[in-house]
Amino acid sequence: MDQTSTLEKVLRRVAISLVILFFMFPIFWIVLMSFQTNETILRVPPSVIFEPTLSNYVALVTGKLETQAGTLEINFMSNLWNSLFLSAGSVAVGLILGIPAAYAFGRIKFRGSEDIAFTLLSFRFAPPLLVLLPLTIYFQKIGLADTYFGLIWVYQLIVLPLILWIVRGYFEDIPADIEYAYRIAGHSWFSTFRTVALPLAMPGIAAAGLLAFIFAWNNFIFALVLASADKQPVTVGALAFVTASGIQYGQVAAGIVLSILPTLALALYAQRYLVEGLSLGAVKG
Amino acid sequence: MSIQLSNIRKSFANDLVLDGVSLDIPTGETLVLFGPSGAGKTVLLRLIAGVVDPDEGRIIVNGVDMDGVVPEDRGIGMAFQNFALFPHMDAHANIASPLTARRETRSGIETRVREVAKLLKIDHVLGHTPAELSNGQKQRTALGRALAAEPSILLLDDPLRNVDAKLRFEMRLELPRLLKAQNATVIFVTQDYKEAMALGDRIAVMGDHGIVQIGTPEEIYLCPSSTRIARLFGDPTINLLDVVPEIGVQGPVVQLSATDVAISGSYAGAVGKACSLGIRPEAIRFVAPGAPGAFPVEIEAETPLNEKTVTLAATRNHREILVSRPAGTPGPDHGKAHVAIDMGNALLFDRATGARIIAADAPTDEMAT
Amino acid sequence: MNGAVLRLENVDKFYGAVGQGVHAVRNVSMDVGQGDIIALLGSSGCGKTSTLRMIAGFEETSRGKIHLSGREVQTLPPVRRHVAMAFEGYSLYPTVNVRDNIAFALKAQRLPRAEVDAKVTEVTKMLEIDDILERMPNSLSGGQQQRASLARALIRDADLYLLDEPMGQLEPQLRTLLRGRLKHFIKERGMTAILVTHDQTEANALADEIAVMEDGVLQQFASPAELKERPANLFTGTFVGEPPMNVFPVSVESKAERLVLRFEGGQCLNYPESAFAAEVRAALIANGRVVIGVRPYAVRRSEAGAPANVLTNQWLGDQSHISASFANSTIVLVEHDRARVAIGDRIMIELSPTDLHVFDPESGMAISHGRELT
Structure with missing residues (x-):
């Protein structure tokens, strides 16, 4: 029963390879495209043999887009920076607000706690466009339109419910007895939160933070409406590649590769925190 | 504190x-x-x-x-x-x-x-x-x-x-x-x-x-104070036998395997009442037939329990009783045997409520040690 | 097959590749006779459950042979082995009531309704679940589910009954009674059963013979009395028996027709040489340093003995457990009536030569047992 036949092993590996190929192919193709000119990309039939060029990356970094219609100014690098700042900023704010809230919702049963938690989650259900129009008007009135602060605030609609609900689950999974034990040992509730609950929920916090970062990074519509050119993230900035003389596939691909990198780096870094099992052995059973 | x-x-x-x-x-x-x-x-x-x-x-x-x-x-x-x-x-x-x-x-x-x-x-x-x-x-x-x-x-x-x-x-x-x-x-x-x-x-x-x-x-x-508590303490569990105390020649008796077994005279007030007789398994001994208070039982199984041997036996009325004795002491052969109950520590409970019936002359608080 | 219903021949279990993976069961051989109740006893991970599952056919036999009623079955699927099994995790069919769960196999055989009902009544009365027959499994307590699962196995007609921890969840007040009834039920019908348990009380109560396992190795296969009186090694000696056996390293001195056991800490027990059987005496003197074991109920208080100081005296209603500091260690005594000693009292302890188990201090193997005198 535990000894699998050789045929089964081979088949299993083939199946896994197919799945990997299916998911990784688009990314692989995009990486290839980013090293090609528009001409080699668009030739028929497509081929993986080409003269690699760094021109796409150069164009993005220098901010000069060469098209048949002439040279266009693009500020992709500042878009990238905006994305980084907005995403990191919103996740930071989201964690500062969300972790204590998640702890409260997870540990303290107060009147209406479930309703409030659910209301917060329901922000995720509303179509962004529905809230955007009133939001734009308000923001213009109170001078928050086209500010980083305003954008980070609006981004909380995306990151806060996510962090709240994921982290809450992790707090709830910590046996209450462990915290009781620390309290009875003579520590205040805040000290218990800091030295027991926080470290034990760390895998959840890391997962929630990473996920929130990705969602914030990928956001398009809020930034499109609320941010002007100098505050736009890459998602909106990529529109600039659709030029009068056609779509610059090479630069688009290079842009995608550059914009995947920060999230990828973060995911790799956060991976060790995502490994669970920290709480194994604390409680019998 | x-x-x-x-x-x-x-x-x-x-x-x-x-x-x-x-x-x-x-x-x-x-x-x-x-x-x-x-x-x-x-x-x-x-x-x-x-x-x-x-x-x-x-x-x-x-x-x-x-x-x-x-x-x-x-x-x-x-x-x-x-x-x-x-x-x-x-x-x-x-x-x-x-x-x-x-x-x-x-x-x-x-x-x-x-x-x-x-x-x-x-x-x-x-x-x-x-x-x-x-x-x-x-x-x-x-x-x-x-x-x-x-x-x-x-x-x-x-x-x-x-x-x-x-x-x-x-x-x-x-x-x-x-x-x-x-x-x-x-x-x-x-x-x-x-x-x-x-x-x-x-x-x-x-x-x-x-x-x-x-x-x-x-x-x-x-x-x-009740059958429920009695059952929680002791391994094997206390035997609870349904009895109705009667008046015997020398005071109240209960019928076990069609034999009259005397219970303490102070339980006279319980005569005629539906009762449960609580007997700890260690208060039952195997005896020779004809010994005082002996009544016949049929041996069903012997199960050693730590330092004891527990015998499951059936009375003539097919009631099961558990008998416990220190391991290593001689026991009955398979089949039929006679047992006698040490009635000194027997307890009488009201069958309907489960509450213990307190013997009239029993020391209430200070237990004999 | 000389009367054995089940015979294991050099059975091995590897999880992973044979010879490389985790060696869960190591070269186990044993015979189980018709009408015997056998217990596989050991702590978790000792290989007892793997052994049972190989017999049932749920686990592949990595090496060796399993004979069942004269057939070699190690390659047969479970359904063709003609065994009935009660699972530890109850595993009742959740969609039908208790009665149908128990009668499932009989109905599949198309037995007459009346016969099925009679059998169900009989087995469920025995296990005290005749009042819950119409209930669904998920409304039952753990103990009730376990008894229903046991009933479902016992009601079948099989060559061998495999019971995996059959009474672990049971309410303690019912355990002793049901053990007695179960043993009576199995014996009366001449059924052959193997039960797996980590609870030595259960093994001792039910089994004719106990197979003690540890680290995948069959340590000893013997009757409960034999295990108690002639444990093969220190492991079975200290594993079987509750409270566990007292164990002390001693040095043996022989002078002037007397044998002196000197304990760590200086206490001595002094015996006439004639108190030991010739071969026990010879083994003791030849070894010089040995480990002696003595069961708690065999430790006696007597003025002739060695001094010990009472640490605790716990009365449990029908016996007293006393622990006392002795020989740089602790000795445990069990007495069947209420012991009148208080913490701090000095008591004199005597160990009768007939109650001593002597082990080799290096290998842990038994050298001799006092009971060999008789």
């Missing part, structure tokens, strides 16, 4: 757990809370620890009302059934946690942790995290954490439940010494009657949302 509970009520979302529990524990006593799971033992402990608040009633420790006093200020040591060790700290840090809270000096903490660890024989694993400890070591670490700050009140929530039989036995023998050395008032929760009898100065039997009987191990074992 003494603990007084008065009229404690507690329910969780319409689920009544404790209904008016009052309890008085003098300084230095070890009180065992005993009862089946769900009887509210753990809840009672948590109320005293302050991590759960009562709906009604007062908890008074050494004359001070604990209402509004947070757990960290109650000066309590507690060990949990599931150990509840801090998984991200090693055994040393776990045991030291009550000491760090009191801002003791580093060397003072070090000395005390070593001392407790040595007492509990875990000084060689202080650097291990809970995940690296065996079950027995976890249990000792949890106990060490409870003892570290030398609390004057110790709450032990079934601390031996999750360790294997051998370790449980060892700890049962070891605990009284550890506890005496602490000089603390101890509340010990358990579901094991042997632990309860071995460790308790008094035992509070819980059931029906409260305490159904409280007394010394002798009182509970020899004079249980």
Whole structure:
């Protein structure tokens, strides 16, 4: 029963390879495209043999887009920076607000706690466009339109419910007895939160933070409406590649590769925190 | 420190757990809370620890009302059934946690942790995290954490439940010494009657949302107030035989296997009532036919039990009785045998209510020891 | 097959590749006779459950042979082995009531309704679940589910009954009674049964013979009385028996027709040489240093003995457990009446030569047992 036949092993590996190929192919193709000119990309039939060029990356970094219609100014690098700042900023704010809230919702049963938690989650259900129009008007009135602060605030609609609900689950999974034990040992509730609950929920916090970062990074519509050119993230900035003389596939691909990198780096870094099992052995059973 | 509970009520979302529990524990006593799971033992402990608040009633420790006093200020040591060790700290840090809270000096903490660890024989694993400890070591670490700050009140929530039989036995023998050395008032929760009898100065039997009987191990074992409590103490379980006492030649008798067996004359008031006769398995002996009080039984099976041999036998009316004798003593051959009951410790219960019928001349409080 | 219903021949179990993976069961051989109740006893991970599952056919036999009622079955699927099994995890069919769960196999055989009902009544009365027959499994307590699962196995007609921890969840007040009834039920019908348990009380109560396992190795296969009186090694000696056997390293001195056992800490027990059987005496003197074991109920208090200080005295209603400091260690005594000693009292302890178990301090193997005198 535990000894699998050789045929089964081979088949299993083939199946896994197919799945990997299916998911990784688009990314692989995009990486290839980013090293090609528009001409080699668009030739028929497509081929993986080409003269690699760094021109796409150069164009993005220098901010000069060469098209048949002439040279266009693009500020992709500042878009990238905006994305980084907005995403990191919103996740930071989201964690500062969300972790204590998640702890409260997870540990303290107060009147209406479930309703409030659910209301917060329901922000995720509303179509962004529905809230955007009133939001734009308000923001213009109170001078928050086209500010980083305003954008980070609006981004909380995306990151806060996510962090709240994921982290809450992790707090709830910590046996209450462990915290009781620390309290009875003579520590205040805040000290218990800091030295027991926080470290034990760390895998959840890391997962929630990473996920929130990705969602914030990928956001398009809020930034499109609320941010002007100098505050736009890459998602909106990529529109600039659709030029009068056609779509610059090479630069688009290079842009995608550059914009995947920060999230990828973060995911790799956060991976060790995502490994669970920290709480194994604390409680019998 | 003494603990007084008065009229404690507690329910969780319409689920009544404790209904008016009052309890008085003098300084230095070890009180065992005993009862089946769900009887509210753990809840009672948590109320005293302050991590759960009562709906009604007062908890008074050494004359001070604990209402509004947070757990960290109650000066309590507690060990949990599931150990509840801090998984991200090693055994040393776990045991030291009550000491760090009191801002003791580093060397003072070090000395005390070593001392407790040595007492509990875990000084060689202080650097291990809970995940690296065996079950027995976890249990000792949890106990060490409870003892570290030398609390004057110790709450032990079934601390031996999750360790294997051998370790449980060892700890049962070891605990009284550890506890005496602490000089603390101890509340010990358990579901094991042997632990309860071995460790308790008094035992509070819980059931029906409260305490159904409280007394010394002798009182509970020899004079249980109902059939239910009688069945909870003793292994094998007490035999309960349906009888209706009659008037015999020399006082009240009950019929067992069509034989009249005399019961104490002081049960005369129970004559004609539907009763259950409670006889501990060790109070039944195999005897030669014709011995006084002997009645015939049929042997069904012999099952050794630790240092005893337990025999399942059927009376002539097909009632099953359990007979227990020390291992190694000669027993009956398979098939038919005669037994006699030592009626001195037999108990009579009202069959309808389960309550014990108190013999007219029985000593009420002071049990003969 | 000389009467054995089940015969294991050099059975091995590897999880992973044979010879490389985790060696869970190591070269186990045993015979189980018709009508015997056998217990596989050991702590978790000792290989007892793997052994049972190989017999049932749920686990592949890595090496060796299993004979069942004269057939070699190690390659047969479970259904063709003609065994009935009660699972530890109850595993009742959740969609039908208790009665149908228990009668499932009989109905599949198209037995007449009346016969099925009679059998169900009989077995459920025995296990005290005749009042819950119409209930669904998920409304039952753990103990009730376990008894229903046991009933479902016992009601079948099989060559061999495999019971995996059959009474672990049972309410303690019912355990002793049901053990007696179960043993009577199995014996009366001449059924052959193997039960797996980690609870030596259960093994001792039910089994004719107990197979003690540890680290995948069959340590000893013997009757409960034999295990108690002639444990093969220190492991079975200290594993079987509750409270566990007292164990002390001693040195043996022989002078002037007397044999002296000197304990760590200086206490001595002094016996006339004639108190020991010739071969026990010879073994003791030849070894010089040995480990002696003595069961708690065999430790006697007597003025002639060696001093010990009482640490605890716990009365459990029908026996007293006393522990006392002795020989730099602790000795445990069990007495069947209420012992009148207090903490701190000095008691004198005597160990009768007939109650001594002597082990080799290096290998842990038994050298001799006092009972060999008789």
